[in-house]
Amino acid sequence: MFNKVRKILKSSVVFLLVFPAYIAAHIAVYFSILHFFPFSMPFEKNIVKLALFLLGSFLGFSIMISTLLAHRWDNHFNRKYYFLSGVWVGFMINLLLFFAFGWIIVLAYGIFGGDPNEKMLGLSAVVGAFLYSVYGIINAFTPVVKRIDVSIKNLPKKWIGKKVVHISDVHLGHIYRDEYLREVVKRINSLRPDAVVITGDLFDGTDGNIDIFIDPLNSLEATKGIFYASGNHEIYLGIDRTFETLGKTKITCLRNEIKMIDGLQFIGIEYPKHKDKINVAKTIKKIPNFKQSEPSILLWHMPTQVSKIRKLGISLMLSGHTHKGQLFPFGMTTRFMFNGYDYGLKRKGNFSIYTSCGLGAWGTPMRTEKHSEIVEITLLKGQASGKNKRKTEN
Template structure:
């Protein structure tokens, strides 16, 4: 053994811990803020609680913060343990609301201080108000999340649409997120509403479920009962790539839906035709799943350039490709409309729009649904779910 080899053997290279350490520090900082700010409002600040109350409150917040990442990984990791996921998701929603309103409570604290109200009365008033507002919002948000989505109606004028398709009714479902909470009954209710709208086309723009087909089969089963005059079409969302995307594509096909896996079909009525195209989610390529990637060229290959195009794409951000390919209307989901205020503003950092109809470029319009279901925390606060009824109008 050479001298260099001896030195190397005695001093083996250290493993690079930079990325892992950095991620751990970020998680720790987020947990410290999410749980620490409400702890300060409810336990510390100037409340001057008796020692036993202070100790119990501190222990409660510390235990919740310590358990949260383990519950989240157990629930949403490879094993998809639904019990852990339900606890973690609910805790996330509760602590987010407490965090937000604890911060907003500082405005009340300042106002009381200016009015001459001293501690502990000032802090206890703030604590009571933050608790009351949070409880009301969480109860209301839970009811909003669990109810069958309301129908949101919108007319979209497409200048290139033929007269025979004027009034075409497109129902958009998206982000159903069948998950740890069994929503089979909710799923049947959604399908009943969809069928009552007598749609010509029903589109699902992804994030069907959190979990494998085998886990969510019962919740997704009512999708097989959806009725549409011309077509039922589907594209993948980013969450499919956490839970067996290809199996979901195949399962939707078994339920009678056309999976627009970077391809298109043409629907015709009264002599007028419309291209229904779809692309995989923009995260598909990163999943490593063979054949899955966002490909507008493949989706529109061989399409008549004179026909209008309705494109299914999970994320609003994919509208850039739609504009480049002359798409008339893209329909998307993904944003959930923010789901729990004020998460709305964080969503806008990643997506061009939050919800509703918007125009991009000279030809392309984009309709973004707030989502039919919810992800994770079973709450919707200032972001109601929707079943979108889009009526196409000829120019």
């Protein structure tokens, strides 16, 4: 009961911080539409204002209404409503972005002189936002395979040239269903991985039947094992429920544990519950069978505490969480928040870190910053520093 209350309070704080900005964005779109598409007749203008206000209010609050419905009743209608309300959020953000470009052009004409065709600017903004949103939806549901090489100084002979497939932030739930997961599993299996690692947010955190994902997950094939560490959305779903479901699969869940496979340590750090803080390096040190001198792959959901983890002697750290901002221009924010470790492969000395932008999406089923991705890592023996020379995407 206490945990539920704490979860509600946390959600309320986030709501109070985000909601004013969300409303302000809708207001900005509202006044932009009225400016770029003027109506000369007062009666006509008032009708349009009222219609826009009512439509905007319905669409704006739909994400909250659909979320409440989807958490209470898992059915086809609520899932579709949840999806469409998420689409609106993404489209509204893109519309605001394109209208901003329109306002910049109007301002430039005001400074340098001239008379812009504002109706054409407005129409271009709407069409541009629509096409950009379609592009974002396609990106969110058509993952690419990103291929990278990672060198590990003391990599055992049995792992040289072997492939580890890394996925993160799938967000299975009301939007990403079992059909999507089956296609992803087929794609992963076609890569013939030696190991598969999942770095959290496998589930979205919405209520509903998550047992539908058991069969597709059991279809994953990897000769040396499938390893999982939890993320923050598993906390929202319920960590006990998460591990109960995954216990019905062949996935090895690493809860502050190590699995030694042919001389390579797979270390999984469990995402802390609620507001609990965790020192990842200290947590790893406390694991009885951790060997600092042995090569290791760390699964930790967030690309944080990187300096301490590197000093611990970890060979390769795999993370997710950031979505690379998911929608433009939020990628600039994640880069600042995560000190440049928000996406991609970074190397320093004998340490490498790869942060995936994820395989699913959250909030809005769109991706305009980066394509959803499956990461294929080929392990090599040698110094970690250096540039990746392989083709990265297909």
